[in-house]
Amino acid sequence: xxxxxxxxxxxxxxxxxxxxxxxxxxxxxxxxxxxxxxxxxxxxxxxxxxxxxxxxxxxxxxxxxxxxxxxxxxxxxxxxxxxxxxxxxxxxxxxxxxxxxxxxxxxxxxxxxxxxxxxxxxxxxxxxxxxxxxxxxxxxxxxxxxxxxxxxxxxxxxxxxxxxxxxxxxxxxxxxxxxxxxxxxxxxxxxxxxxxxxxxxxxxx
Amino acid sequence: xxxxxxxxxxxxxxxxxxxxxxxxxxxxxxxxxxxxxxxxxxxxxxxxxxxxxxxxxxxxxxxxxxxxxxxxxxxxxxxxxxxxxxxxxxxxxxxxxxxxxxxxxxxxxxxxxxxxxxxxxxxxxxxxxxxxxxxxxxxxxxxxxxxxxxxxxxxxxxxxxxxxxxxxxxxxxxxxxxxxxxxxxxxxxxxxxxxxxxxxxxxxx
DNA sequence: GTAAGGCTGTGATTTCTGTCACATTATGAG
DNA sequence: CTCATAATGTGACAGAAATCACAGCCTTAC
Numbered sequence: 147x148x149x150x151x152x153x154x155x156x157x158x159x160x161x162x163x164x165x166x167x168x169x170x171x172x173x174x175x176x177x178x179x180x181x182x183x184x185x186x187x188x189x190x191x192x193x194x195x196x197x198x199x200x201x202x203x204x205x206x207x208x209x210x211x212x213x214x215x216x217x218x219x220x221x222x223x224x225x226x227x228x229x230x231x232x233x234x235x236x237x238x239x240x241x242x243x244x245x246x247x248x249x250x251x252x253x254x255x256x257x258x259x260x261x262x263x264x265x266x267x268x269x270x271x272x273x274x275x276x277x278x279x280x281x282x283x284x285x286x287x288x289x290x291x292x293x294x295x296x297x298x299x300x301x302x303x304x305x306x307x308x309x310x311x312x313x314x315x316x317x318x319x320x321x322x323x324x325x326x327x328x329x330x331x332x333x334x335x336x337x338x339x340x341x342x343x344x345x346x347x348x349x350x351x
Numbered sequence: 352x353x354x355x356x357x358x359x360x361x362x363x364x365x366x367x368x369x370x371x372x373x374x375x376x377x378x379x380x381x382x383x384x385x386x387x388x389x390x391x392x393x394x395x396x397x398x399x400x401x402x403x404x405x406x407x408x409x410x411x412x413x414x415x416x417x418x419x420x421x422x423x424x425x426x427x428x429x430x431x432x433x434x435x436x437x438x439x440x441x442x443x444x445x446x447x448x449x450x451x452x453x454x455x456x457x458x459x460x461x462x463x464x465x466x467x468x469x470x471x472x473x474x475x476x477x478x479x480x481x482x483x484x485x486x487x488x489x490x491x492x493x494x495x496x497x498x499x500x501x502x503x504x505x506x507x508x509x510x511x512x513x514x515x516x517x518x519x520x521x522x523x524x525x526x527x528x529x530x531x532x533x534x535x536x537x538x539x540x541x542x543x544x545x546x547x548x549x550x551x552x553x554x555x556x
Numbered sequence: 557g558t559a560a561g562g563c564t565g566t567g568a569t570t571t572c573t574g575t576c577a578c579a580t581t582a583t584g585a586g
Numbered sequence: 587c588t589c590a591t592a593a594t595g596t597g598a599c600a601g602a603a604a605t606c607a608c609a610g611c612c613t614t615a616c
Contacts, residue, residue, distance in 0.1 A: 201484065203492040211487070225477040234484055257469070264462070271476055272430040278483050279406065279439055282416070285490045286527050287408045290603070313563065322491050324604055329564060345563065345612065495573070518593065529574055534594060550582060550593060 149193050149246060152217040153266070160260040168246045173239040180223070180237040188247040189223045192216050195243025196304070200320070202236050210297075210320035212277040213240065213304050221274035224253065224267055291331050293321055298341070302350055310348040354398050354451060357422040358471070365465040373453045378444040385428070385442040393452040394428045397421050400448030401509070405525070407441050415502075415525035417482040418445065418509050426479035429458065429472055496536050498526055503546070507555055515553040 150161055170193070173179055179190070182202055190197075197214040199222075214220060214237075222235055248256075256263040284293050297317065301310050318328045332348065335341045342349040355366055375398070378384055384395070387407055395402075402419040404427075419425060419442075427440055453461075461468040489498050502522065506515050523533045537553065540546045547554040 201488060201491070203488065207492060209487070209491045222480070225473065225480060231477070234481060268430065271480075272436075275427065275430060275480065275483070276439060278480070278487065282414070282483065282487060282490070283406060283408065285487070286406070286414045287412060315563080325564085326566085326605080327603060330566080330603095333565075343564085494571095520593080530594085531575080531596085532573060535596085538595075548594085 149191075152193060153191070155262050155266065157260055157262045160256065160263055163252070163256070163260075164246065164248060167252055168248045170244065170246055173243045173245070175239055175241050175243075177239045177243075178236065179239060179243075179245075180220075180233050180235070182233055182236055184233050186223050186231065186233055186250065188249050189219060189253065190237075191219050191246040191248065193244040193246060196240040197243060197245075198238045198240045200236050200238070201234075207322050208236070208319050209322045211235065211281055212274065213300075215304060218273075219266070219270050221270045224270065290321070290323055290327060291334070294328065294331050295335070295340075297321060298348065298350060308350045310350065311346060312348070313346050354396075357398060358396070360467050360471065362465055362467045365461065365468055368457070368461070368465075369451065369453060372457055373451045375449065375451055378448045378450070380444055380446050380448075382444045382448075383441065384444060384448075384450075385425075385438050385440070387438055387441055389438050391428050391436065391438055391455065393454050394424060394458065395442075396424050396451040396453065398449040398451055401445040402448060402450075403443045403445045405441050405443070406439075412527050413441070413524050414527045416440065416486055417479065420509060423478075424471070424475050426475045429475065495526070495528055495532060496539070499533065499536050500540070500545075502526060503553065503555060513555045515555065516551060517553070518551050 150156070153161075156164075168191075169188075173195070175195075179197060180186070192214050194216055197220075199211045199214060199220070201209045201211060203209070220237065222233065225231075257267065284296055288296070294317070297320065298310060301312075302308055314328045314332065315325045318325045321328070332341065332343055336343050340351060342351065355361070358366075361369075373396075374393075378400070380400075384402060385391070397419050399421055402425075404416045404419060404425070406414045406416060408414070425442065427438065430436075462472065489501055493501070499522070502525065503515060506517075507513055519533045519537065520530045523530045526533070537546065537548055541548050545556060547556065
């Protein structure tokens with residue numbers, strides 16, 4: 147696939163460098179791409195698929211922070227990379243995913259030489275920061291019903307589809323809640339004609 | 352005061368530029384430095400005092416995200432600045448505060464010309480991002496008692512003092528909880544010999 | 557077809573937190 | 587000193603959400 151279309155803002159010289167230095171990798175749905183505590187050796191540009199960025203606690207609870215789709219990059223890996231820190235988050239392929247791995251060592255150089263890369267990094271930071279802010283807003287100020295609605299909306303916004311292919315358990319995990327609670331809330335939403343429930347699938351109306 | 356000591360990593364040329372272009376401003380304890388929705392015209396370097404960065408919801412709830420002390424800068428204003436966005440957060444002087452305001456227009460230039468500035472921005476991003484992450488962790492995974500302990504610990508870490516001069520109400524606001532809940536939890540902590548309670552003051556043991 | 561296992565629905569119960577109501581105590585202004 | 591006000595203590599209750607228990611139901615493998 148022609149990855150350049152996903153990053154039209156990149157200048158030709160930058161594209162050349164990336165083509166020369168970056169490595170394309172594939173992940174299957176469910177693969178862990180990065181785990182907490184692991185050293186970060188490269189920054190990933192997403193070409194295809196979806197990557198789920200989440201936080202894990204000691205009891206195995208997974209808390210969704212955001213998704214990365216085609217044309218996006220992991221802000222954390224860019225920051226960590228620049229100072230060779232370890233990862234504070236987990237990244238998992240939600241679907242089969244293609245990424246372009248750019249070695250850490252290049253970061254500084256790219257930042258200095260290519261305006262379009264610099265802009266991209268800044269923009270990525272800002273985007274992720276804003277997403278984190280809205281996550282904080284939600285858990286700080288909202289009840290589970292509103293958080294669930296936000297979650298579903300974000301999911302469909304991201305994928306473009308009105309169909310959400312997730313079990314109640316998966317949603318509960320992402321929201322750090324429990325399956326029963328999510329089931330009940332979804333039932334209420336169905337009664338209010340906001341969704342239609344099927345097995346492993348929720349239809350937004 | 353000699354602000355350069357606070358930023359020893361800055362190169363001489365950078366210091367010169369800042370001295371020429373930046374404006375020093377004072378805020379009194381309680382002053383709002385920036386509010387949600389406001390345009391950002393400059394980035395602030397904190398010289399003295401503490402600035403509280405928080406998120407406000409429609410009902411007036413204030414949710415503390417983190418503090419900025421001497422030698423630190425507002426990451427959000429750096430990001431917003433670069434794209435002339437509006438602020439997503441509130442900033443309030445917790446104590447009497449001195450800041451150095453650097454006009455937005457300079458940002459790009461500083462980033463390109465001064466390695467030490469670039470490093471500083473990156474480092475600031477990473478620091479704030481990490482703080483936000485631990486905030487998310489806390490509200491997502493922890494109960495109020497643990498969040499309170501974390502809050503108190505963070506406060507003393509920040510100020511270096513073992514004395515916390517806040518009313519229960521103020522703490523409740525920061526944690527988006529209620530005064531009674533905080534009072535009760537503090538009482539429990541006192542019974543477990545973790546703190547001593549006084550009026551408008553908590554002593555950590 | 558049938559058995560097993562993964563989903564989903566639902567009631568009962570408990571825990572945590574927020575809210576209301578009001579008592580008590582400390583502080584500072586006059 | 588005295589009173590007004592702010593801060594704190596505490597009981598009672600309400601609501602949201604977590605947990606437990608279990609019953610159907612849909613797939614898939616065999």
